[in-house]
Amino acid sequence: MSTAAPDLEVDPTVDPTGSPNILGPRLRVPAMGIKPDRKKPIWYVIGIFLGQFGLFVALMGPATVSVQMKARTLSDLPAEQASIAAAALAPGAIAALVFNALGGRLSDRTRSGLGRRRPWIIGGAFAMCAAILIMAIAPNVVVLATGWFIAQACANMAYAAYTASLADQLPDEQYGKVSGIVGIAQNSAIMAATWLASFFGGTMVGLFMIPAVLGFVLVTVYALMIPDPVLKQNRYPFNVRELVTSFWTNPLKFPDFGLAWWGRFMIILASYLFISFRVLFMTNHLGLEDAAAATAVATGVTIYTVLSMVAGLAAGWISDRIGRRKVLVAGSILVFGLGTYMLAHVDSVGGFFLCEAIMGLAYGTYLAVDLALVFEVLPDRRTAGKDLGVFNMANALPQSIAPALGGMLLARIGGGTDFTVLFVAAAISGVIGAVLTMFIRGVK
Template identity: 25%
Template sequence: MTTSSKTINNKALLPWQTPNDVQQKKFPVRTAVALAIGVVLWLGPYLALVGVLVPQQVARIDPGSKTQAIALMSTVAMIVSTIANIIEGALSDRTRSKWGRRTPWIVWGSVGTAVVILFWGKCTAIWQVVLSDSVYMIFLNMIVAPLIAVIADRTSPKYRGTISSVYALGSAAGQYGGQAFASLFLPVPYTGFMVMAGLTLLSGPIAGLILHEKSTKDMPVDQITMKNFSQNFAFPTKGAHDFYLALFGKLCIQTASFAISGYQLYILTDYIKLHGGTLQSYVTMISMILMTTAIILCIFAGPISDKIGRRKMPVILAGGLVAIGSLVPMFSTKPWIMLVYAAVVGIGMGMYNSVDQALNIEVLPDAKTAAKDLGLLNMANNGGQVFGPIFSAAIIGMVGYHGIFPLACAMAIIGSILIIFIKDVK
């Protein structure tokens, strides 16, 4: 750790302790680089798969029930992901090894995830797709929960907005670049699965190498008892008012985002009526607009949040932009309308993601269970990826594709309102 060896009152900061503003005099560049590269290499392939390659695979296997199949896959994945987040995040918090707390998890998670992707691409039945996605989630969360916890482990409060922006920058590149990259493999889908497996395989080892965690073999760990079990392996219950407002606010905003992006391919084919080369070009353009706007906001929003000392206001404003952008496609089926949607929502999600992780860290009930609790907050991302398609599938069945857009708008507004009620964070 770059600054963990700084001393205050002649007492060295231990490898598993979080530095305060006095101890960490410089921005933790090494941590930032590891986070950005790590998240690009797991999130890019993930959203390439669930946003483009797997929907295409499902449509090929069972075109008549593709929306229901995606909703089923997402539901099962959320259940598995929730359990995995709690258990793997909690175990990561308690891991004592010469490679630190987080590195062993993200490395082995990368290996397992890559292997599952190769099997996933060979699926020829819906049940196989659902099972592959579920196993994939087990290994993927071995990367996600520990990697996010690195922010809490190694960043003092004064740099959390900026490092949240760095994480969001990597997220934006992975999220939108991954989908644009995946569109290149629509004619050769299994090649796409192999490439995504290879990229994911690099995520943990590269991030771990850059992080260069110090040994936690001497880290004190309380023995698990019935009394402290819930603290270590369950949802927090004490001092968690703001935690749950942040959790459900995040869930609503992410649901709004994924209600549309989770069905992006089907919106373009069945609502906008695009096919062939035009479809591929629009998938690419939308992804690039979302990525570009998000990256621009990532550069500015986090550092500004640090400078003004505010976390809630940028998140609330971002939720409002997502609401407005989500409503735009309801008014036209012209292809250009999706480009307008991408620009507005890209700005909103760029601002949101830039400050979100900083807000999450400041509502944690207990620093000792950071990976577990941040994993639970991150579960809202997975929940959004599940509830978005589920709600969209229901709306499509009732009123058609144009019903998705007011649904997403309403969810974003509800999420913003929940963030307003957070008390102990400015």
């Protein structure tokens, strides 16, 4: 049954017709502030997959593979390569912090004939591609870091609008299944970016730009499938107060949302402390040559992704069926932490593949359920873009912090070749995330 804030049932500031979807059979334009009660068809759910896959294949290529490969062209010393990768990726943390939340707030307030979300999804993805081109041709670490900052800023603006569109469009009964599909898209995008790196690693432009252009096309397809509400005027004008509150949702007033935020932050940090240094682990710890390392990493990512897809589909279905989220979330985080700890004792490619399998099962389960959990603890559906923008900071921020933190641990303590401290830190982070999730009260 639909629910709505009474003052939004009749709203003269909203165009009653909205902006219909441009691709696919016509869907009903959702009413602002009202939870949808009709399931979306399968072709639209495929579009959701394409949108998530597109953004992540474009953005995670640099974050997980390309920048490390670029660093190896700028220095021959293992410790310097780790430091270069960390220095290049670290500024993206600031961009993720600012532009994800800001993008959600702006998309809530956008007046456009194309709707609130669509312009930011397409425009942000296009600008991200331009920034990634800067990274591909960067002659030094300063230009590389600048390109990554711009790419993260634009990608996070687009991702904030994308995530808010899911809250706009989906009924409760599809949360778990779609959350699983989104998780599968994210992991398969990382796998695709890794394989593309193994095919096009001989040229920096191809290494960076092929995933970026592919991502932009897929994101645009999704954006054209959205039936988007249209604002005729803003009831809440954007001012200094609106700007400041874009970056804050009171965790004391909404404790479940705060706990979900920190749980997501810690597991994403644990994950990217691992995946940000896959290539250097294979070359500098296991001693593989560049080509063999790229192939081994791609194989490992494939194992990780296939198992995460299986786990994600099963966990999403189970969570919708039994109506329980947080036990699955916390349990999967603990298993992921175990997998990262095991990596500290790996001394062969086969051992690396085993850890990839364990972590793939755990991470797929986590992603399949966590987004559904978040949708259930949103403070206010009228400001879903803003609140999900704040929540997305917990997803985007550790992706940029992890390379800086991991690079420091690896360069200063591990000398570029000993990954023990890095993986122990990842395991501890995962355990903390699991504990925080279990304190959420509003979700079973």
